[in-house]
Amino acid sequence: xxxxSYYFLSNYYYVILVLPMVLLSVIASAxxxxxxxxxxxxxxxxxxxxxxxAGEVLKFYGITNVSVDRVTGSLTDHYDPKTNVxxxxxxxxxxxxxxxxxxxxxxxxxxxxxAQGYFPVRLRxxxxxxxxxxxxxxxxxxxxxxxxxxxxLVTLGIAFFCLAVFFQIVTLxxxxxxxxxxxxxxxxxxxxxxxxxxxxxxxxxxxAMTYVAGLAVSLANLLRLVLLSNRRRR
Numbered sequence: 001x002x003x004x005s006y007y008f009l010s011n012y013y014y015v016i017l018v019l020p021m022v023l024l025s026v027i028a029s030a031x032x033x034x035x036x037x038x039x040x041x042x043x044x045x046x047x048x049x050x051x052x053x054a055g056e057v058l059k060f061y062g063i064t065n066v067s068v069d070r071v072t073g074s075l076t077d078h079y080d081p082k083t084n085v086x087x088x089x090x091x092x093x094x095x096x097x098x099x100x101x102x103x104x105x106x107x108x109x110x111x112x113x114x115a116q117g118y119f120p121v122r123l124r125x126x127x128x129x130x131x132x133x134x135x136x137x138x139x140x141x142x143x144x145x146x147x148x149x150x151x152x153l154v155t156l157g158i159a160f161f162c163l164a165v166f167f168q169i170v171t172l173x174x175x176x177x178x179x180x181x182x183x184x185x186x187x188x189x190x191x192x193x194x195x196x197x198x199x200x201x202x203x204x205x206x207x208a209m210t211y212v213a214g215l216a217v218s219l220a221n222l223l224r225l226v227l228l229s230n231r232r233r234r
Contacts (some may be wrong), residue, residue: 013224021217028206028213035206036075039099039199040091044192050092050104053191057108060185066111068093068104077103079110081125086111098192102200105186106207109178120173127167134163142225154229158222165222168215175211179204 048056051068058066071077071087079086086107092100113121142157144150186192186200 013227017220017224017227018217021213021220025210025213025217028209032203032206032210033075035203036091036099036103039102039203040095040097042098042196042199043096044098044101044196046191046193047096048101048191049094049096050088050100051094053101053186054086054088054104054108056189056191057105057182057185058111060189061112061115063111063115066108066115068108070094075103077107079107079114081110081114084111098196098199099203101186101192102182102203103207105182105191105200106178106204109181109185110174112181113174113178118174118177120170120177124167124170124174127163127170131163131167134160135167138162138164139221139225142229146225146228154225158225158229161218161222161225165215165218168211168218172208172211172215175208179208 051070054068058064058068066079066084066086068086068088070093071089073089074091076089077087077092086104088100088104088107092103110121112118138157138159138161140157141160142154145153145155145157182204183197183201186197187194192200
């Protein structure tokens with residue numbers, strides 16, 4: 001395959017396969033921001049802050065070695081298993097909104113996963129180093145191999161990128177399970193009222209859809225590489 005033929009097919013496959021998934025990802029990202037902002041305007045009746053709600057989840061699971069700290073930025077909330085710290089963003093840590101409580105409890109759900117040895121989160125920790133490399137070098141290696149007709153590079157690049165896709169697949173149950181744990185604790189401990197929990201579910205579902213959309217983009221890119229590789233062999 002000549003360079004011009006490759007360029008045409010590469011862009012064709014991108015427009016047909018990848019671009020719609022990228023648009024889906026953009027929509028999902030916009031959706032999570034709009035949903036979070038919407039429910040940030042609703043203050044919880046009980047008045048707990050995000051940090052306090054996260055603490056309630058930790059207490060529910062009997063976790064005593066995890067702290068809750070503040071981190072700058074917007075929606076930068078995460079749990080760091082290396083330091084056993086839940087870091088909540090400015091809009092979550094001290095906020096008493098339904099959205100903040102949902103996000104905080106979700107992150108505490110991740111802490112519970114590690115504490116209980118939840119298999120998908122353990123698997124994700126083990127495969128992360130290799131998958132991180134795959135996400136960075138997979139596509140460039142495959143494209144170089146296709147352009148220069150170097151079969152080994154193509155195969156290596158696709159194999160590396162498969163690792164990145166596998167990581168995203170494993171991430172889905174991790175995220176959905178953390179949200180499920182959050183909703184369960186919120187419901188059983190009375191952190192929020194029944195009507196308020198509906199808002200939490202919408203916030204967490206919107207956030208989860210960003211991971212689904214990200215996986216869709218990666219799968220489309222993987223299919224694109226495979227099709228380009230097969231076309232080159234003909």
